[in-house]
Amino acid sequence: MTNSAAVGGGGGSLEVNLPALSQATGALNGMALDAPNIGASADADTQAAAKALSGWATAGALDAVLQEWHSQVSSLTGQLHQNSAAMSATAAGYQQVNTDTSTLFSRLGR
Template identity: 55%
Template sequence: MGTPTGSGQFSVNGQAMKGAQSALNGMAMDSPTIGALADESTNAAATAHKGWESAAALRAALAEWHEQVEQLTARLHRNSAAMEQTTLNYHTTNQSIADLLKVK
């Protein structure tokens, strides 16, 4: 929450909070695509090493990579939802404080 503005109301930069939420959403939406960049080269390397233990290790590493990307994507979605709720809470609090500070 910011300090009182010239009009005596407390304020939060709603645009900045909305921007943060949009950034989190963007990262969450981009994560699967970015995470898939390793697929082609890893699969090619595993195929080239067919019959070697390293081929199985490469495929296992790729599976772990995808699991980590899924977890990251889920976390980014949760953080985005939390940011949206925080923005709502700030606006509600600002309005409540403004209402309490109104001179009657």
């Protein structure tokens, strides 16, 4: 369902594509679920390199980089979940307004 409404009397319109919002919400959820696995894809190689370089400053740097990477992936995952929830709430809000408006017009038409 695509919705149009005049904006500010200036002749413009607002298009809300609820299926697209729903699809985007699903995509964000999918990315949030995939991020930890994708983010962990370099763990074994990085840990192996750090172990091989044991005693060198580079080994400690690799460990620090890996910890920072995990922190960043965790932050990204949280942000994706927040964005998905906000988009879902927005779609639900638009749908509720459409339902309420339709009900109101039905009652006025009687």
